[in-house]
Amino acid sequence: MSVLLMLMSLCVLAQQQNRLVIAYVCSWTDQRLPNPMLMTNINYAFGHVNKTFNGCNVQNPDFLRKVVALKQINPKLKIQLSVGGWTSGNFSEMAADAKNRMMFAKDCARIVKLYGLDGIDIDWEYPTSSEAGISSSPNDTKNFTLLMRDLRKTLGKDKLLTAATIADALYVDFRSCIQYMDFVNIMAYDVADAPKHHTTLFRSPLSGRITVSEAVDAHIKAGVPKNKLCLGLPLYGRGDHGNNILEHYMKTGYTGGYYKACWDSVGQVPYLADWSGQLAWAAENTRSFAAKCQYIIDRDLLGAMYWETTEDNAQEDLMNTVYLSLLKYNKATIPLKQVLVMTDGQENAETEHLRALGKSLGFVVNVFTPATPFVDRLFARHHLLYNVNCNMDALSADAKTAFERYIDKAEGSYLAYNADTTKHWAWYNAFFKQPQAKHARTILYKVNPNLGYMPRLSTYEENKKQALKWLLRLE
Structure with a gap:
């Protein structure tokens, strides 16, 4: 035997x-x-x-x-x-x-x-x-x-x-x-x-x-x-x-609120439906x-x-x-989502908590600091950039260019924990003040916000799993 x-x-x-x-x-x-x-x-x-x-x-x-x-x-x-x-x-x-x-x-x-x-x-x-x-x-x-x-x-x-x-x-x-x-x-x-x-x-x-x-x-x-x-x-x-929204949907996940993501359980394929429920975009x-x-x-x-x-x-x-x-593996296998935690170089409770969530939700956590040697497509390989306490001004020129592309092309999602503007990066400040102008899924969270343009998304901490599911398109 x-x-x-x-x-x-x-x-x-x-x-x-x-x-x-x-x-x-x-x-x-x-x-x-x-x-x-x-x-x-x-x-x-x-x-x-x-x-x-x-x-x-x-x-x-x-x-x-x-x-x-x-x-x-x-x-x-x-x-x-x-x-x-x-x-x-x-x-x-x-x-x-x-x-x-x-x-x-x-x-x-x-x-x-x-x-x-x-x-x-x-x-x-x-x-x-x-x-x-x-x-x-x-x-x-x-x-x-x-x-x-x-x-x-x-x-x-x-x-x-x-x-x-x-x-x-x-x-x-x-x-x-x-x-x-x-x-x-x-x-x-x-x-x-x-x-x-x-x-x-x-x-x-x-x-x-x-x-x-x-x-x-x-x-x-x-x-x-x-x-x-x-x-x-x-x-x-x-x-x-x-249709610009439909054409780029499979890369960005952006629907503009005009379409609903659906699954054909018999045909085993996804699609976007319009307001009437009719297939508007055949996807994979x-x-x-x-x-x-x-x-x-x-x-x-x-x-x-x-x-x-x-x-x-x-x-x-x-x-x-x-x-x-x-x-x-010789069997149907879906790759895990990749999350890049951006920090100042110090491990913290938020990073560890994210690792724990990754085990249950199905994503892998990697860490980036401004001192990390930047290689081509480092950001693009990740589905979510999670900025815990990284000074964005400290990024190298190559990293800043890659980050701008990441957001402008909606290559993935961005979450800034305890978010704030920068002193010298005009592009980032403009994005920070009007993230809705981009198609990247974004959450800017401020623990103790000042009055002004920065809203306090008080429900984020209470619904972290739901927020991550949305950012990672796990919903």
């Missing part, structure tokens, strides 16, 4: 070690590099089929080199060039001509060697379809298989060859081409617009044309083995992207990501893919959820 248990444990361990997490990193965003320890693979977006249909152009090659340099931090990281994307054309013409197709495949192999990449990802959206405004042909599905064959020839067996596919598993003859491919990334999102949710795990009244679980079943039925399936997860929401959070990760584990899929890294919040909560669930 003990030998059997040991073998079962080794099997589970092997599953954990072999599971993949693929992150799309885009060339046109703010070019913020992700934490490479949270993933096993990066797909760099994008390369494009050139105008003569016989080669590949790489967007922003200098940034690609920076992405490849992440291997210095994580030597096991695999990096592919993703070719295509929505509205990226010239695939149909290239794949239809044997000479052009082979020249394109050879150029992809050249690019892989030139930049030190680990393979190619094809994101043709979609063979035989002009939905994205690109040319298409009835022969595209057959030619897609030939393209996979030719790419495998030029790349060799040791390089990765993958593809991103529509949730419905349409347009590709998987039974013919899967032999050439290492795995498939299912784009199990963007299947509906509000008032429907674009990526419910299971079918509910809010579901669009297909659910995440239905997308997985569709691919398996189409001929893709489970051990070659990676489930695509969106790090973004969907709705009216022209750590709870929904954990549910999808558990689904990946339960179905024994190869792993997860997500689009795209700069869409996550400052603390990278969603990416951390995927990392913890799939790569570290």
